[in-house]
Amino acid sequence: MTESEKNTQALPEELNDSYEFQNEWRMEIHEWIESLQAVKDSYSEREVKELLRELQNFALSHGISLSEATLNTPYRNSIPLSEQPSYPGDIEMESKIENIIRWNAMAMVLQAYDLGEGLGGHIATYASTATMTEVALNHFIKSRSEDYQGDMFNIQAHSSPGVYSRAFLEGRLSIEEIGNFRRELQKEGGLPSYPHPRRRPELWPSPTASMGLNGVSSIYYARFSKYLENRGLLTKKGGKIWAFLGDGEMDEPETIGTINIASREKLDNLIFVVNCNLQRLDGPVRGNGKIIQELEAVFRGSGWDVIKVIWGSEWDPLFAIDDNDVMQRRMDEVLDGEYQMYSTSSGEDQRAHWVKDNPELESIMKNISDDELKEIKRGGFDHKKLYAAFDRATKSSGKPTVILVKTLKGYGLGEGSEGRNIAHQKKTMSDEERIEIAKRLGIPLSKEESIAAKFYVPDQDSDEMKYMHKMRQDLGGYQPIRHDECKTLKAPELDQFSDFTDGIDRSISTTLALVRMMSKMLRNKDIGPYLVPIVPDEARTFGMDGLFSQSGIYSPSGQNYEPVDAGTISPYKEAKDGQILQEGICEAGALASFMAAGTAYSHSQLPMIPIYIFYSIFGMQRIGDMVWACGDAMTKGFLIGATAGRTTLNGEGVQHQDGQSHVLASVVPNMMTYDPAFAYELAVIMQDGIKRMYQDLEDVFYYITVYNENYTHPAMPDNSHEGILNGMYCFKNASDSLLKEYKGKPMHLLGSGSLMQQVIEAQEILEKEGIPTFIWSVTSYNLLHRDFRSSKETKQKSYVETILEGHQGHFLSVSDWITLLPDSISRLFPGGLTTLGTDGYGLSETREALRDHFGIGAHAIVKKAKELLSQ
Ligand SMILES: Cc1ncc(C[n+]2csc(CCOP(=O)(O)OP(=O)(O)O)c2C)c(N)n1
Ligand SMILES: [Mg+2]
Numbered sequence: 001m002t003e004s005e006k007n008t009q010a011l012p013e014e015l016n017d018s019y020e021f022q023n024e025w026r027m028e029i030h031e032w033i034e035s036l037q038a039v040k041d042s043y044s045e046r047e048v049k050e051l052l053r054e055l056q057n058f059a060l061s062h063g064i065s066l067s068e069a070t071l072n073t074p075y076r077n078s079i080p081l082s083e084q085p086s087y088p089g090d091i092e093m094e095s096k097i098e099n100i101i102r103w104n105a106m107a108m109v110l111q112a113y114d115l116g117e118g119l120g121g122h123i124a125t126y127a128s129t130a131t132m133t134e135v136a137l138n139h140f141i142k143s144r145s146e147d148y149q150g151d152m153f154n155i156q157a158h159s160s161p162g163v164y165s166r167a168f169l170e171g172r173l174s175i176e177e178i179g180n181f182r183r184e185l186q187k188e189g190g191l192p193s194y195p196h197p198r199r200r201p202e203l204w205p206s207p208t209a210s211m212g213l214n215g216v217s218s219i220y221y222a223r224f225s226k227y228l229e230n231r232g233l234l235t236k237k238g239g240k241i242w243a244f245l246g247d248g249e250m251d252e253p254e255t256i257g258t259i260n261i262a263s264r265e266k267l268d269n270l271i272f273v274v275n276c277n278l279q280r281l282d283g284p285v286r287g288n289g290k291i292i293q294e295l296e297a298v299f300r301g302s303g304w305d306v307i308k309v310i311w312g313s314e315w316d317p318l319f320a321i322d323d324n325d326v327m328q329r330r331m332d333e334v335l336d337g338e339y340q341m342y343s344t345s346s347g348e349d350q351r352a353h354w355v356k357d358n359p360e361l362e363s364i365m366k367n368i369s370d371d372e373l374k375e376i377k378r379g380g381f382d383h384k385k386l387y388a389a390f391d392r393a394t395k396s397s398g399k400p401t402v403i404l405v406k407t408l409k410g411y412g413l414g415e416g417s418e419g420r421n422i423a424h425q426k427k428t429m430s431d432e433e434r435i436e437i438a439k440r441l442g443i444p445l446s447k448e449e450s451i452a453a454k455f456y457v458p459d460q461d462s463d464e465m466k467y468m469h470k471m472r473q474d475l476g477g478y479q480p481i482r483h484d485e486c487k488t489l490k491a492p493e494l495d496q497f498s499d500f501t502d503g504i505d506r507s508i509s510t511t512l513a514l515v516r517m518m519s520k521m522l523r524n525k526d527i528g529p530y531l532v533p534i535v536p537d538e539a540r541t542f543g544m545d546g547l548f549s550q551s552g553i554y555s556p557s558g559q560n561y562e563p564v565d566a567g568t569i570s571p572y573k574e575a576k577d578g579q580i581l582q583e584g585i586c587e588a589g590a591l592a593s594f595m596a597a598g599t600a601y602s603h604s605q606l607p608m609i610p611i612y613i614f615y616s617i618f619g620m621q622r623i624g625d626m627v628w629a630c631g632d633a634m635t636k637g638f639l640i641g642a643t644a645g646r647t648t649l650n651g652e653g654v655q656h657q658d659g660q661s662h663v664l665a666s667v668v669p670n671m672m673t674y675d676p677a678f679a680y681e682l683a684v685i686m687q688d689g690i691k692r693m694y695q696d697l698e699d700v701f702y703y704i705t706v707y708n709e710n711y712t713h714p715a716m717p718d719n720s721h722e723g724i725l726n727g728m729y730c731f732k733n734a735s736d737s738l739l740k741e742y743k744g745k746p747m748h749l750l751g752s753g754s755l756m757q758q759v760i761e762a763q764e765i766l767e768k769e770g771i772p773t774f775i776w777s778v779t780s781y782n783l784l785h786r787d788f789r790s791s792k793e794t795k796q797k798s799y800v801e802t803i804l805e806g807h808q809g810h811f812l813s814v815s816d817w818i819t820l821l822p823d824s825i826s827r828l829f830p831g832g833l834t835t836l837g838t839d840g841y842g843l844s845e846t847r848e849a850l851r852d853h854f855g856i857g858a859h860a861i862v863k864k865a866k867e868l869l870s871q
Helices: 003-008 013-017 019-042 045-061 067-071 091-114 124-139 157-169 175-179 213-230 259-264 291-301 313-320 326-333 336-343 347-355 359-365 370-375 383-394 431-440 447-451 463-474 494-501 510-523 546-551 587-598 620-632 661-665 679-695 721-726 736-741 753-768 781-794 799-803 847-854 858-870
Strands: 152-154 241-246 270-276 305-309 401-406 504-508 531-535 609-615 638-642 671-674 701-705 711-713 728-732 747-751 773-778 810-814 833-836
Touching (some): 019 045, 067 291, 091 157, 091 383, 091 463, 124 463, 152 213, 157 175, 213 259, 213 270, 213 587, 270 383, 291 305, 291 401, 305 383, 313 326, 326 359, 336 347, 347 359, 383 401, 431 447, 504 510, 510 531, 510 546, 510 638, 531 587, 609 679, 620 701, 661 671, 661 701, 671 679, 671 781, 679 701, 679 721, 721 781, 753 810, 753 858, 781 799
Parallel strands (some): 152 241, 270 401, 609 638, 638 701, 747 773, 810 833
Antiparallel strands (some): 728 773
């Protein structure tokens, strides 16, 4: 070992830990800080930064990794006491109100439990988040007014009982409704478990019950709000997006994976509040580490402002005498698993574990008794600390903010629950616990009433009620809230789509037809400004790159470079008021943009029309849960599954060739799914979609597949409009002369999408061989199936049965989808429906070989038809 290696060797562990060494070491640090202070006093900020950068470079080049040192601050509140603003509210009054809300929230869950129906419900999450929710609602979260768009308040789904309980106190929900928590079918009304806009459209702005979706959707609401501002569409000042999230929930990749976009786009209208109660459902979030420190590093590394709220005010006097950072060091070293253990231990046991054998820490801790130590609060239950954090977050400029708040799961619910691993699942309490909690919360109910978990409301003219209403009035009204007023749009008439309905002689794909339609709609005065084309790095695949220069790609900082293709006809044009959302390779983000744009009618009073175009296999399959959430949120717009079809997209193989997305889409109840074969069908569907969603304000959204196979497109046949929209129409009759001569039953081929070309070819072969053959274009098996289901309820004939009246013969369907799709309506056909499709995995081959392989090419169709005829 060289001399210099010896010098840089770490000191032995025992020596590092010793009291003497630590003292000496603190002095060394002190001297360094004093030197830095001197530099700071004499030089500019730029120079101080330069010095630090040099030090960092030195350390890195000597093999010392600095990520923790530079991304983490000590385990204490980010806002020191000296910078803490004074509290503008009446804490005693706010605590009284909070206690009533806490009680009624708990009573809702207990009453549901007492019914014995296993309805479930959560108590512990709200118990941990109640104080921060109240501070935010009493002082920060603003509602819509004349010149302010209003904040969006997205809660942690499992804290819903608390939000309902407040809405009840505010008079927004009836006692019957909160008495029927999780019983939505009751006569007097009931409440859904979690925030579901579909179930409570006046209350919940966004669905958050699927962990992880709140984070990503809130980021994209905030981004979309900036987009609307930058495009000059938002006339009022936009609001802030407040997302309350769980610490366990932060493990979801949708959340963590999308936080970069928030800092890149400088979303200072976004505030994350993470409820760090150190627990998730099963147990500790990071027993062996510290979730707050971990999240701090992740968010700071991603360019967010990070505000930590860890300790309550009771610790301030102790910090004041912690001159040598002895207490701070202990705070830094104790693990979350141990902090959780403290919450269930006596003051005496806590002290013993906490001070270990550190005489200086022991002496600091002598300033409080064991009882005080037990009662000492975490930052998440301290109004002043929370106020300071929220206040700073609302003043952020140019950056999103995350507030990491340390709380305790099940706080105030007694020893059986607080901090226990079982807290999340706790749904009931013993009689004694109920009486004890009512007493502790100051709820004036009798013992019997407490045991029965009766709701409690103070007099309307009590000070508490007056205070609560006044605070919300000052902030513009109650929250959370969802709005629904928005102007309607006038859909363009179908004749404006004549380029497509008159037929196209050139060989083009339905994808290209769609892109041309979009280009045309973008130029339409009435709807053009509201269109939001969304694409995740596939514009060139779909031939959409021409739109770049026409509409521009949205970029809040404009374009600060000359694009490499500046001289071409469609350069990569980024612009502050660009209309296209280029998402990069992030399907979750792109769908979150779709949700933000498709619900803009609610949060921004703007009838935005998102058209999100993607590889069809990376839609329903990749982000199905978010599509479901879009349905819950009553999102409008068009999802376009491009490069559709297991055999039409050739060469790309197993993970690209989609033969199932229509089946996956079929499960979304208000999704209109279409699989058009021709440009005119697509035009009819798009025109009708805009009319239904934005002119007639119907609660539907669309999934349409388009293909990349080129062929010519006939003119729209007479009388096909209704059939295109309903899902099926006769595209071509069998030849009359053949029908007259033919002895047997005719053939009926059902085609859709790109496979219609094979059907047309098969029909020609069959008719040449003397077999009269009809062609039916099926634009939507799903809609036909849906119509069939509802016809059974109304006991009327289904649409398919109506149009098949008088028709006999053999029915054979062909599509690029798995056979389950057409099979869903096979019983509607006289003699049943034979189905050819693409069951199984895709593989890399030519289109022709793939169609042979799956048995759906023209010759396979002819073969199958003959088999049927010979039966
Ligand atoms: C995608 C998804 N996975 C699992 C669940 C079930 N679940 C509901 S709450 C919860 C634990 C939440 O922990 P945390 O985020 O820490 O919230 P806390 O209740 O502790 O505040 C789980 C696993 C869910 N709702 N969504
Ligand atoms: Mg948690």
